[in-house]
Amino acid sequence: MEQCEHIEHIKAVHPNTKGCEECLKMHDSWVHLRLCMTCCHVGCCDSSKNKHATKHFHGTKHPIVRSLEPGEDWGWCFVDEVMFEEMPEV
Numbered sequence: 001m002e003q004c005e006h007i008e009h010i011k012a013v014h015p016n017t018k019g020c021e022e023c024l025k026m027h028d029s030w031v032h033l034r035l036c037m038t039c040c041h042v043g044c045c046d047s048s049k050n051k052h053a054t055k056h057f058h059g060t061k062h063p064i065v066r067s068l069e070p071g072e073d074w075g076w077c078f079v080d081e082v083m084f085e086e087m088p089e090v
């Protein structure tokens with residue numbers, strides 16, 4: 001396994017919202033979506049102008065997100081900057 005001690009933060013999660021939570025409130029748009037594996041927050045990726053997934057990490061310190069794009073199941077630990085090719089089953 002990759003060098004990340006945050007795997008235990010991963011919970012069985014279902015997205016809170018169908019799109020980026022903050023962008024939906026702002027009636028803004030995003031490019032790709034990321035799901036916080038700690039609290040089910042949905043945020044937009046760093047290719048999106050608002051970068052809410054990264055802002056969510058800085059605000060909450062929730063370490064791990066996964067892609068919410070169809071067919072993608074990779075994850076990313078913001079703390080260790082480790083990419084998971086696929087999310088471990090929980």
Ligand SMILES: [Zn+2]
Pocket residue numbers: 003004005006007063077078079080081082
């Ligand atoms: Zn980690």
Ligand SMILES: [Zn+2]
Pocket residue numbers: 020021022023024030043044048050051052053
């Ligand atoms: Zn957003």
Ligand SMILES: [Zn+2]
Pocket residue numbers: 036037038039040041056060062
């Ligand atoms: Zn979170």
